[in-house]
Amino acid sequence: MRAIALVDLDDTLFQTLRKCPPDVPAERLIPLGFAKDGEPLSYATPRQQSLIAWLSETAWLVPVTARSRDALMRAHVPFTAAICAHGGVILGEDGEPDAEWHAHAEAQSAALQPELDALCDRVIAEAVRQGAALRVRVLNEGKLGLYVLAKHEETDEDALHAVIDAVLGEVPPGWTVHRNGNNAALMPPWLGKQHAVAFLLPRLRAAYPDAPVIGIGDSLTDAPYMGLCDFAMMPKGSQLAHATLDRLA
Ligand SMILES: [Mg+2]
DSSP, X not given: OOEEEEEOOBTTTBEEXXXXXTTSOGGGOEEEEEOTTSOXXXXXXXXXXXXXXXXXXXXXEEEBOSSOHHHHHTXXXXXXXXXXXXXXXXXOTXXXXXXXXXHHHHHHHHHHHHHHHHHHHXXXXXXXXXXXXXXXXXXXXXXXXXXXXXXXXXXXXXHHHHHHHHHGGGSOTXXXXXXXXXXXXXXXXXXXXXXXXXXXXXXXXXXXXXXXXXXXXXXXXXXXXXXXXXXXXXXXXXXXXXXXXXXXX
């Protein structure tokens, strides 16, 4: 018997060196995420390595990640199917994009391109007005414009959040603003991990009817898709654990 594990990657199965727990010696960390030039970027602790090994032995592992398709391929985690780019892309068991979801994404993305561009320009203008060194762009996946991504060049999260706060009133209705650390994503209504999971999950359930579905993630934006699963897991100390378990303890 296998389970189906819908698993976020970054800050769940591995993280950058800066975010690794200080009590784990560097030589026990294993790099699992790599930059385009092959440099290691993300590392798993021994317990995370064991979790990945356990999941891959006992579950059909389906990453549900904000990573682009390319960045997913640069993460050394085995998978059965995958959801990437915050749900903009679904990869089937053959590693190819799901045609039906891709057609839906293409139509949505084309319709919303003017709003995406306008919002991106607005965030850039506000960053300039506040003198904040942000990198702001429309995140594309192939030809699809998906969402606006903003990061502070020197990881000044307060400065990033001040800019995002100032434009909140101009974010179109139904759009979501996702913030976690030095990342802010402004996403149109159709985009979000939970929408792609809602599309994919019935197929997985049909293929494996009695498999328990476990959602695993660290961020507030993971909660909606984790809520579609039978069980949920979150890393200790994560944004999601702070908002739920720590608050109840
Ligand atoms: Mg994460």
